[in-house]
Amino acid sequence: MGMKLLSRRQMLQSASCGFGYLALSALCGEQALASSAASLKEKLPPLRQRAKRVIFLCMSGGPANLDTFDYKPQVGKKPHPGSAFKFQRHGHNGMWVSELMPHIAQQADKLCVLNGMYCDTGNHAQSFLQLHTGERFRPRPSLGSWVTYGLGTENQNLPGFISLNAHEATTYSSNFLPSIYEGTAIGKNGESMSKATLENVATDHLPLASRQKQLSLIQKLNRRHQKNRFEDPKLESVIQSMELGFRMQTEAQNILDISTEPDHIKEKYRVGKNISVGTCRPSDFGRQCLLARRFIEAGVRFVEIAQGGWDTHTNHKRDVKACCESVDAPIAALLEDLDQRGLLDDTLVVWGGEFGRPGMLPNAKKDETGHNPRGFTFWLAGGGVKRGFTYGKTDDTGLKAIDGRIHFRDLHATILELMGLRHDTLTYFHQGREHRLTGPDGGKVVREIFA
Amino acid sequence: MRLKKFSNNFNLIAALLCTFQVSFLGFDTKSLYAENLKPSHLKFFETKIRPVLANHCYKCHSGKAKKLGANLKLDYKDGLIKGGESGSVINLKKPNESLILKALLHTDGLEMPPEEKLSPAIVADFRRWIEIGAPDPRKLNPKEAKNKQSLPWSFNPVKDYPIPKVKNESWPQDSLDHYILARMEKAQLNPTQDASPEVLIRRLYVDLIGLQPSFQEIVKFKTAYLEKGEAALKALVDHLLTSSQFGERWGRHWLDIARYGESNGNDGLGRNPTFPHAWRYRDYVIDAFNRDTPYDRFIKEQIAGDLLPYKTVEERNRNLVGTGFLALGWKPALAMNQNFEMDVVNDQIDTISTAFMGLSVACARCHDHKHDPIPTKDYYSLAGIFKSTQTMWGLAANEKLTAPATPLHKLVDSLDETKNSNTKAITFPGNYEEAIRRLKPAIYSSLKEKPATLITENKVTFSKSEHAVMESGRFRVEREIPRDNYSVSFWFRNDVGNTARPITAYLFSHAKNGDKQQEGDHIGIGGKHDAKHTGKLYFWNGQKHDQLVGSSTILLEGTWNHLVLTRSGEKVRLYLNGVEKPEIEAQFKISAPEGSRIFVGARNDQFSPLKGGLAHLAIFERALNRNECLSLHRASGHKRGTKQVHFAMGARDKAKIEDCKINIDGNSRKLGPSTPRGVLTSLGSFTRPPKMPKTSSGRLELAEWLTHPQHPQTSRVMVNRVWHHLFGQTLVSTVDDFGSYGEKPTHPELLDHLALQFIKNDWSVKLLIRKIVLSRTYRLSSDPLQKKSKVRDTNNIHYSRHLRRRLDAESLRDSILQACSTLNLKPGQESAVAKIDKLINWPPGEAKYLHQPSAHRSVYLCMLRNSPPPELAAFDFPTSVRVHGKREITNQPSQALFLLNNPWLIEQSQHYSRKLAQNVALTEVQKIESIFQAILKRTPQEDEIQEGLALVRAVERELGEADSASIRAWASLIQALLASNEFRYID
Structure with missing residues (x-):
């Protein structure tokens, strides 16, 4: 609203005072500039900000909660479905972690495990959409878009919201929010995640110095074009945006170029190690984790990385083992690395998928599971949540969340609150009414897990 | 409105009462908001407070309550202030003391609503509402308000305002300039100078045809303009309007409105099937703008083309393709949706109402429209029209979970084909038999009568005109024919739809009678079993070796085709309908065992017999050469090549015409009373509401009602759309919303003036464009007057200059191709997915391989939903899921990266x-x-x-x-x- 009070000329004059504004105006939609203030500039959150950035480790397919973080041993006389793998207590608080996650187990003191998650449907696509947007049936803005809409982003030379290895545009779409809040996809469409990069960011058609000269000719032409015309903020913002794009080439490419990382780091993250067994497909999760850290470090607000293959129906044991193996060491490395760099304090790491899976009978003949939306596990780490803490639980068979129940809406409300945003007032007016991430039903902030 | 919660506690009637209650309240619109409420406050009330009151309180606390509770009315402002038996329910000074909050919190012995405690979020909303002073637009007791309904501006008739007088009489060129200048003069503004001819010609090229003039054209125009002035300008405009590039530019604008896409878009289950025939609608739209189809006619074709009379075959095909408008929508998957049919209907209602009237009627599916006077009843009146309509999207990639396969419109080459002539008969010249016999067949029969040299099995009858009529029978050759060198020639007609059976028909076998392994040579026509082979010939060698080679030509049901098979050692060739290039040419080991026989009309094990006809069967004990094969067709005198019928997406009336029942809460399983088919009642006054026919869906009547010259929105909405594309700004800035929440026109008189002119000129879009671009207003420079003036037209709402605009995604790509001399101005043919009926996103990443490099204009690129052409995607290309009258214009670094x-x-x-x-x-x-x-x-x-x-x-x-x-x-x-x-x- 404040922008309306200034004339365009005043805006331009003030622009010359600092780069901050120019970056803002350049990044603004042109229409937005003329009317409201859609921008990626950092905004002060209305609430205490416990986390500044988010890394969402998206485990698509529905990870088996009972074979990872929700230990369900056989109790009583009658055999019942439960965990199929061994569990051990880890960390100061004796958190149960499966043998399939030996590296993450070492990081147990950083985790805040939510065992009482539940959602509305066991349909992959719908639940996946709801996990990302709060809405099952129709495309809506993604969580990452809402967060950047609410907070802007720290580094104006990079996108505010980046999604790696996404197969569906709906999971990073800004939908009705202004398109500057749209997620930037890296490696969509099933490209190899070992090479995936930002679109049009890399080129070898000319050496850098030549491209620099080319840019300065473009800008010279643009300045001349602008000078011959009466003041027009559009033209100025495009000129700035060209500069930004050019800088982004270097900045984004530097981040994407992990060859500068020391070998022991790459080794720790398991960069380039791909596992291809059953449902588990190669995703170079190590590179994804390392890129996530590098983007977060550079001031990107929201990074989503993804490992599919958790939809382990037949050959469950073999496949879930492979999936765990492909993410275990990289995630542990990420948590440790963030912590060592002091980033974990204000970076929220979120782990989970669209639902969980029911347990197996101890002597089941068939090695099979299905989908379970009624009770499953997420975990958070860093950014303002308790450490080494387990919240909520499922019943003895792990089928249903009975305590500390958290719906996706509640999870969304909680994430926003941790970021300093109120889920009920972070709204956007569209088609005649205010919309919010948590929808008409609203969400419940789970304060019990706040540090 | 969430009526769901009620259904457990109350019967249907109570729930419905509630619906109508709100329908009635829905009518108080902005004009009743006598106090100037802050828009944000008003929004807060409308979105957070009113729905709760209506849902949970009105039942007992409103004028409509059967028994008023506690003498308290909550359906108007004073009702709350005055309060009931316990006094006022809101306390503005001490919000937390408010009775209504206590009741909602179930404290102090008050528990409201009695059946359930509302969520803390709702209570918080109420607290906040009282804290900000309980803003409430419901000033009047509904009983008093009833007679004071007020409608949004666009519901008023289009008015003929006198052309305003201006001081500077020499400035205006066209009547529209008077409206613009009069407003400017009133605001003490002056128009800026005219643009230079160089600027003007570039502007006109881009606006009218989406391309740029060449340097030479600019020079030529500059000279002409300086010499002849106005005449040169007119000549240029007329030249551009008649160029075939005009339709490519303006057709693309319309495709944004029509949510045009060549695939369904993600159906919610991650499936995104192609629309292989959608491109015909694209070509239809381009053609419509080029031929300047009157806009009213254009609307009728798109809503009810199938119901319009026609004189020529072109007209018939055009009308049918136009209805593609109704079938192009995005659909959620059938598998996850009980309301699938109503979702399709909803897309149609939403698209029609938004595209033509600028009204969003679709909200009324679940609740009476809160802001615009559109009750739920009206929605279901319209829904009845579309429920009585069959929407034809085609195969939907044969994915049953996504959508059931539907037929498509069949386009024909001549009107004769639409008549019910007997296509079962086939005639041959008298010397045809002689020509066949010249090649010395071992066995031959014309099949006009039961053949002596063949064994006829099961149901086969014979006639002179139709030859062998195959029901479920076949012919068997009871002698050994060489298995390594032989040929077979025959004519066949298949009468079964190509997707009716798993395998449409087996035409031929050379294998042992009844062998369940089918070892040998077989020719079949694919069915629904495998979409790759649907309606196409294939050659197969039995289960043991299981080698199958398919072909590409689709055989149409009910058509006669000629086939020659020759086997020469391991080389197998199939010639179809005399085409030189074999339909199938492949290596097949000789697999037919000894004792094999030839069967025609069904497989050796009697599987999938041909239902249709057979004629002139000839079997040769040697491999015929190519010329001999082709001569067997040539001698028949029939046209070479396989007859093709073209298909188009679209709509047609269902056999059963029915009214629609109200779906309570938008749920097709909770049905209310039936609503007669009809149009929007609140617009009914300009003409008598159309009478809905018993034998037809009513789409034609709807289209006629929409295009009635006195319809208050249709002409205004289109005029505003055209204006938008010519000025980059709009008379009504919400181009798709002419309702209460839309903006009001900046120049209402001008809008109406143009709308009336538009209708007067027989709804000619070209004349409308011509009028506007020849105005003085259009030709203004984009730089304001240089002299310093206190009064400034900062946002250019007075049109004192022209707005500088960026090339949109298509113009940018086309201009780049044009500047680099690589643009091919010929219309792009068909589509990259014209022959692809499948899911585009499986395996992931597949979609990007479907886009083919093209030098044609961007409008012809393949517009897959969720996977737009990569050259356009960076520059605010629309998602094509709903009507998109105004594209975003963002400026993002990703665009810079594209350019670099x-x-x-x-x-x-x-x-x-x-x-x-x-x-x-x-x-x-x-x-x-x-x-x-x-x-x-x-x-x-x-x-x-x-x-x-x-x-x-x-x-x-x-x-x-x-x-x-x-x-x-x-x-x-x-x-x-x-x-x-x-x-x-x-x-």
Whole structure:
């Protein structure tokens, strides 16, 4: 609203005072500039900000909660479905972690495990959409878009919201929010995640110095074009945006170029190690984790990385083992690395998928599971949540969340609150009414897990 | 409105009562908001407070309550203030003391609503509402308000305002200028100077045809304009309006409205099937704008083309293709949706109401429209029309979970084909038999009567005109025919739909009778079993070897076709309908065992017999050569090639016409009373509401009602859309919303004036455009008057200048191709997915391989939903899921990256550079001059030549010995100009 009070000329004059504004105006939609203030500039959150950035480790397919973080041993006389793998207590608080996650187990003191998650449907696509947007049936803005809409982003030379290895545009779409809040996809469409990069960011058609000269000719032409015309903020913002794009080439490419990382780091993250067994497909999760850290470090607000293959129906044991193996060491490395760099304090790491899976009978003949939306596990780490803490639980068979129940809406409300945003007032007016991430039903902030 | 919660506690009638209650309240619109409530407060009330009151309280606390509770009415402001038996329910001074909060919190012995405690979020909303002073627009007791309904502006009739008088009488060129200037003069503003001819011609080219004029055209026009002035301008405009590029530009604008896409878009289950026939609608739209189909007619064709009379076959096909408008929508998957049919209907209602009337009727599916006077009842009146309509999207990739397969409109080559002539008969010249016998067949029969040399099995009858009529029978050859060298020739007609059976028919076998392994040679027509082979011939060698080779030509049900099979050792060839290139040509080991026999009309084990006809069966004990094979068709006198019928998506009436029952809460399983089919009641006054026929869906009546000259929105909405594309700004800024929440027109008189002119000129879009672009207003410069003035038209709401605009995604791509001389102006044919009926996103990433490189205009690129053409995606290309009358114009670094590094753009620059290098006669300076002329449409200044040369030399130097250094260096200059604002912005 404040922008309306200034004339365009005043805006331009003030622009010359600092780069901050120019970056803002350049990044603004042109229409937005003329009317409201859609921008990626950092905004002060209305609430205490416990986390500044988010890394969402998206485990698509529905990870088996009972074979990872929700230990369900056989109790009583009658055999019942439960965990199929061994569990051990880890960390100061004796958190149960499966043998399939030996590296993450070492990081147990950083985790805040939510065992009482539940959602509305066991349909992959719908639940996946709801996990990302709060809405099952129709495309809506993604969580990452809402967060950047609410907070802007720290580094104006990079996108505010980046999604790696996404197969569906709906999971990073800004939908009705202004398109500057749209997620930037890296490696969509099933490209190899070992090479995936930002679109049009890399080129070898000319050496850098030549491209620099080319840019300065473009800008010279643009300045001349602008000078011959009466003041027009559009033209100025495009000129700035060209500069930004050019800088982004270097900045984004530097981040994407992990060859500068020391070998022991790459080794720790398991960069380039791909596992291809059953449902588990190669995703170079190590590179994804390392890129996530590098983007977060550079001031990107929201990074989503993804490992599919958790939809382990037949050959469950073999496949879930492979999936765990492909993410275990990289995630542990990420948590440790963030912590060592002091980033974990204000970076929220979120782990989970669209639902969980029911347990197996101890002597089941068939090695099979299905989908379970009624009770499953997420975990958070860093950014303002308790450490080494387990919240909520499922019943003895792990089928249903009975305590500390958290719906996706509640999870969304909680994430926003941790970021300093109120889920009920972070709204956007569209088609005649205010919309919010948590929808008409609203969400419940789970304060019990706040540090 | 969430009526769901009620259904457990109350019966249907109670729930419905509630619906109508709100329907009635829905009518108080802005004009009743007598106090000037802050818009944000009003929004808060409408979205957070009113729905709760209506849902949970009105039942007992409103004028409509059967038994008023506690003498308290909550359906108007004073009701709350006055309160009931316990006094006022809100306390503005001490909000927390408010009775209503206590009741909602179930404290102090008050528990409201009694059946359930509402969520803390709702209570918080109420607390906040009271804290901000309980803003409430419901000023009047509903009983009093009833007679004071007020409608949004666009519901008022289009009025003929007198042309306003202006002081500066010499300025206006067209009547529209009077409206613009009068307003400007009132605001003490002056229009800026006229644009120069160079600017004007570029503006006109881009606006009218989406391309740029060449440097030579600009020079020519400049001279003509200086000499002849107005006449030159008119000549240019008329030239552009009649160019076939006009339709490609304006058709694309319409495709945004029609949510045009060539695939369904993600159906919610991650499936995204192609629409292989959608491109016909695209071509139809382009053609409609080129032929300047009157807009009212254009609407009728799209809503009810199938119901319109026609004189020619072209007209018939056009009408049918037009109804593709109704079938192109995005659909959620059938599998996850009980409301599938109503979702399709909803898309149609939403698209029609938004596209033509600028009203969002779709909200009324679940609740009476809160803001616009559109009750739920009206929605279901419209829904009845579309429920009585069959929407035809086709196969939907044969994915049953996504959508059931439907038929498509069949397009024909001549009107005769639409008549019920007997297609079962086939005639041959008298000497045809002789021609066949000349090749010495071992066995031959015309099949006009039961053949003596063949064994006829099961149901086969014979007639002179239809030959062998196959029901479920077959012919068996009871003698050994060589298995390594033989030929078979026959005519066949299949009467079964290509997707009716798993395998449509087996035509031929050379195998042992009854062998369940089917070892041998077989020819079949694919069915629904495998979409790859649907309706197409294939050759197969039985289960043991299981080698199958398919073909590409689709055989239409009910058509006669001629087939020759020859086997020469391991070489198998099938000739279809006399075409020289064999339909199938493949290596097959000889697998038919000894004792094999030839069967025609069904497989050796009697599986999938042909239902249809057979004629002139000839079997040869040798492999015929190509010429002999072709002569067997040539001698028949029939046209060479396989008869093809073209298909189009669209709509037609269902056999059963029915009214629709109200779906309570939008749920098709909770049905309320039936609503007679009809149109929007609140608009009913300009003409008598159309009478809905018993034998037809009512789409034609709906289209006629929409295009009634007195319809208050149809003409205004379109005039505003046209204006938007010519000025980059709008008379009504919410182009798709002319309802209460939309903006009001900035120039209401002008809007109505143009709307009336539009109707008067027989709804001609071209004449409307012509009128506007020949006005003085249109030709203003985009720079304001230089002199300092206190009064400024900052946001240009008075049109004192023209807005500078960026080329949109398509114009940018087309202009780049044009500048690099790679643009192919011929219309693009069909679509990259015209022959692909499958899911585009499986396996993931597949979609990007469907986009084919193209030199045609962007409108012809393949518009897959969720996977737009990569050359357009960066520049605010719409998602094509709903009506999109106004594209966003964002400025993002990703666009800069596109201009700097996109491989396609670099390839264009290098192509141009290579071409330039071929012209050895040019000096370096001349080269730079020609680049500037081609891209920026002007001659470079001296310093620009030097700068350009400096870049080329520097890059050349840096590339050194690298490959094609000079080409790449010159390309860098070309690319720089293509990336510049001067190229991408139109003054």
